[in-house]
Amino acid sequence: MIDFDEVAVEDVSRHFGRRRAVSRVSFSARAGTILGLLGPNGAGKSTLLALLGTLLRPSQGRIRFGDVNVEEEGAAVRARIGVLGHDLFLYPELTALENLAFFAALYGIADAQSAARSALDRAGLADRADDVVSSLSRGMRQRVALERALIQGPRLVLLDEPFTGLDDRSGAALLERLDGLRREGAAVVVATHDLDLAEGLLDEAVFLRDGRVVESLARPEGLRAAYRAVMTRPATPIARPSTGPS
Amino acid sequence: MSSKNDSRPHFEETIVNHSNADITLPAWFVPAAVVCGLMFVVSPVLIANTPYEATMGLVQKIFYYHLPSAFMFLLGGIVCGIASARYLATRNPHHDRVAWAAAELIVLFGVLTLVTGPLWARKSWGVWWTWDVRLTSSLVSWLLAVSYLLVRRYGGPGSDRLAAALALFGMANVPFIYISVNFWRTIHPLTTVVPTLPSSFGVPTWFCITAFLLLFVLLLRMRVRLEAQRARLDAMYLSLDE
Amino acid sequence: MNFARIAWLILRKDLTVEVRSGEVAFTTLLFAVSCVLVFAFAFVREGIPPQGAAPAVLWIAVMFAGTLALGRTFDRERQSETLRALLLAPAGRPAVYTGKLLGIVVLLAGLELLLVPLVAFLFQEPLLAHPFWLGAILLAGTIGFSSVGTLFAAMLVRARSRDMLLPVLLYPISVPVIIASVHGTDALLQDHLEVGVLRFWVVLLLCFDVVFVTLALWTFEALMTE
Numbered sequence: 001m002i003d004f005d006e007v008a009v010e011d012v013s014r015h016f017g018r019r020r021a022v023s024r025v026s027f028s029a030r031a032g033t034i035l036g037l038l039g040p041n042g043a044g045k046s047t048l049l050a051l052l053g054t055l056l057r058p059s060q061g062r063i064r065f066g067d068v069n070v071e072e073e074g075a076a077v078r079a080r081i082g083v084l085g086h087d088l089f090l091y092p093e094l095t096a097l098e099n100l101a102f103f104a105a106l107y108g109i110a111d112a113q114s115a116a117r118s119a120l121d122r123a124g125l126a127d128r129a130d131d132v133v134s135s136l137s138r139g140m141r142q143r144v145a146l147e148r149a150l151i152q153g154p155r156l157v158l159l160d161e162p163f164t165g166l167d168d169r170s171g172a173a174l175l176e177r178l179d180g181l182r183r184e185g186a187a188v189v190v191a192t193h194d195l196d197l198a199e200g201l202l203d204e205a206v207f208l209r210d211g212r213v214v215e216s217l218a219r220p221e222g223l224r225a226a227y228r229a230v231m232t233r234p235a236t237p238i239a240r241p242s243t244g245p246s
Numbered sequence: 247m248s249s250k251n252d253s254r255p256h257f258e259e260t261i262v263n264h265s266n267a268d269i270t271l272p273a274w275f276v277p278a279a280v281v282c283g284l285m286f287v288v289s290p291v292l293i294a295n296t297p298y299e300a301t302m303g304l305v306q307k308i309f310y311y312h313l314p315s316a317f318m319f320l321l322g323g324i325v326c327g328i329a330s331a332r333y334l335a336t337r338n339p340h341h342d343r344v345a346w347a348a349a350e351l352i353v354l355f356g357v358l359t360l361v362t363g364p365l366w367a368r369k370s371w372g373v374w375w376t377w378d379v380r381l382t383s384s385l386v387s388w389l390l391a392v393s394y395l396l397v398r399r400y401g402g403p404g405s406d407r408l409a410a411a412l413a414l415f416g417m418a419n420v421p422f423i424y425i426s427v428n429f430w431r432t433i434h435p436l437t438t439v440v441p442t443l444p445s446s447f448g449v450p451t452w453f454c455i456t457a458f459l460l461l462f463v464l465l466l467r468m469r470v471r472l473e474a475q476r477a478r479l480d481a482m483y484l485s486l487d488e
Numbered sequence: 489m490n491f492a493r494i495a496w497l498i499l500r501k502d503l504t505v506e507v508r509s510g511e512v513a514f515t516t517l518l519f520a521v522s523c524v525l526v527f528a529f530a531f532v533r534e535g536i537p538p539q540g541a542a543p544a545v546l547w548i549a550v551m552f553a554g555t556l557a558l559g560r561t562f563d564r565e566r567q568s569e570t571l572r573a574l575l576l577a578p579a580g581r582p583a584v585y586t587g588k589l590l591g592i593v594v595l596l597a598g599l600e601l602l603l604v605p606l607v608a609f610l611f612q613e614p615l616l617a618h619p620f621w622l623g624a625i626l627l628a629g630t631i632g633f634s635s636v637g638t639l640f641a642a643m644l645v646r647a648r649s650r651d652m653l654l655p656v657l658l659y660p661i662s663v664p665v666i667i668a669s670v671h672g673t674d675a676l677l678q679d680h681l682e683v684g685v686l687r688f689w690v691v692l693l694l695c696f697d698v699v700f701v702t703l704a705l706w707t708f709e710a711l712m713t714e
Binding site: 334335386389390393396397400401402403404405407408411412414415416418419422423425426427429430 | 636639640643644646647648649652653656657660661663664667668671688689692695696699700703707710711714
């Protein structure tokens with residue numbers, strides 16, 4: 001099983017036709033830290049997460065997973081990455097236990113059933129193991145989805161807007177879980193625009209706008225104020241033709 | 247650690263580097279175009295002077311355009327298939343442009359083939375369509391090329407890869423199409439006579455083949471250039487924000 | 489991770505989901521039956537069905553229903569982005585393809601089990617006279633059609649004109665499958681069974697299957713990476 005201590009995004013750009021999604025972004029996610037990608041919608045957070053998860057290839061630049069050669073060891077790298085997407089990645093017709101067992105087996109875990117049960121225990125949903133996912137509340141589905149993302153013990157954890165639709169209690173539980181991951185030595189990257197919850201959680205904050213990094217702070221405090229200050233900085237004027245691309 | 251503010255352009259590098267070769271027309275282009283035009287102007291004269299074919303008379307002369315069209319139709323298929331395979335392997339946009347241009351030429355020469363064929367058939371035996379093996383197989387392959395163009399036009403993001411897969415599958419499919427149509431026809435034999443090709447190709451035939459081949463190459467090159475210019479334009483739009 | 493294990497996992501998951509919801513199975517079955525009925529109303533004159541119509545009707549219904557099933561199956565994967573989850577896993581992409589392919593083949597095989605007796609009944613043809621040959625043609629033809637269909641449907645998951653483009657891409661490529669399947673089935677219905685003809689069509693279908701499944705396995709990885 002390969003391992004890496006650091007995931008380095010080096011001068012990465014990604015465009016789709018004429019639209020630049022991400023432009024010359026560089027940062028580093030280290031094991032045992034939580035990094036936040038902050039910014040408005042359309043800033044490129046989801047694209048960056050897709051790039052980190054090796055679903056997309058950069059148009060320019062590269063993403064380095066420690067010393068591992070991603071080209072050759074793609075599958076091995078993917079085995080060490082856990083993703084909690086915006087759409088949860090759960091089969092609604094299967095039960096919570098079946099979902100977890102399926103993905104556990106897919107990631108090569110030897111005893112998938114017991115791994116799934118332990119994961120459900122961790123999520124506090126052991127009593128709902130045999131309920132189909134579509135019958136669970138949003139918060140419960142989120143917890144199952146998080147366990148699905150973590151079931152293989154990933155080194156890099158990517159979360160896309162994980163606090164959406166969560167009530168206070170679930171949000172606090174998620175924060176605790178992420179803190180636990182940090183202590184276990186995982187590198188966690190969270191994309192969010194929920195600054196209040198991210199307050200106090202992040203070891204590093206990368207502020208994104210229009211696909212670019214506008215600022216990056218270590219040990220950020222007073223996230224709201226920092227965000228406002230960073231985002232209201234005047235942007236460099238962009239000369240757009242009057243009949244620009246749609 | 248903010249983004250680097252290099253004056254060196256970022257996005258366009260790859261796009262510009264890949265499109266440079268395609269955008270500048272080679273030196274031989276214009277002379278070749280002139281030669282090609284002249285050949286086409288001369289060809290009717292040449293064809294008119296060929297000996298009358300005994301059984302079919304004047305109509306047989308359509309063969310001199312039908313055969314080269316069919317050859318270019320086939321050539322387009324081969325070029326498209328190979329370019330698509332290379333594109334899938336290397337992701338070099340040049341191959342993608344060649345594949346797209348070749349697909350359009352398949353449709354173009356396919357139309358010529360599928361129109362001249364039935365014209366010949368109609369005059370020869372009074373029927374427009376006889377489910378002849380070659381014509382039927384050509385029709386199916388032509389439909390494949392049309393579907394390729396539909397994918398490129400309406401497929402959205404990722405349609406370049408999908409179209410490349412389609413072209414590859416299409417190329418692999420050609421022998422199957424031919425064999426299945428052939429066997430289907432032979433178990434229901436035709437009552438009419440299928441036209442035979444002349445045993446040797448005379449000067450007019452080679453002349454027309456050369457003219458069509460030149461036309462094929464010229465159109466391909468021009469179309470590739472158009473796509474390269476579009477890519478360059480994309481790069482320019484991308485660089486606006488730098 | 490084992491290729492066969494992953495393909496089996498995905499197949500089992502697809503079948504479980506399908507059994508629970510039944511959405512794709514029931515709707516495609518109803519669609520196929522309606523298809524057959526329309527053809528019956530169109531072709532049966534004075535209570536007598538035309539000679540040789542049955543194989544065509546059967547395979548057209550299978551293809552139309554198959555296209556629908558392919559579209560719906562992958563649409564479901566798109567809703568919770570679970571196809572993404574499959575691609576994020578370390579599972580080899582060819583294994584994912586194979587698992588999905590087998591799921592579609594099983595679904596269509598189930599459909600054919602119900603359609604064949606229906607067509608035989610409505611069109612008064614002895615389709616079930618030679619079950620071994622019929623089974624061979626059905627299986628080989630279905631695999632051929634599904635091999636290309638699964639690949640295209642997977643690629644079209646996020647395309648805008650997905651519903652329109654899938655048939656546009658699939659039917660021209662499937663022409664040899666259609667010709668071979670229909671005429672193979674037709675050869676079955678003759679009074680004297682021409683084994684030579686049957687063997688030709690079945691072998692052609694099997695070659696098609698081998699070539700196109702191989703091509704799909706080769707290209708699936710390259711096609712799913714953006």
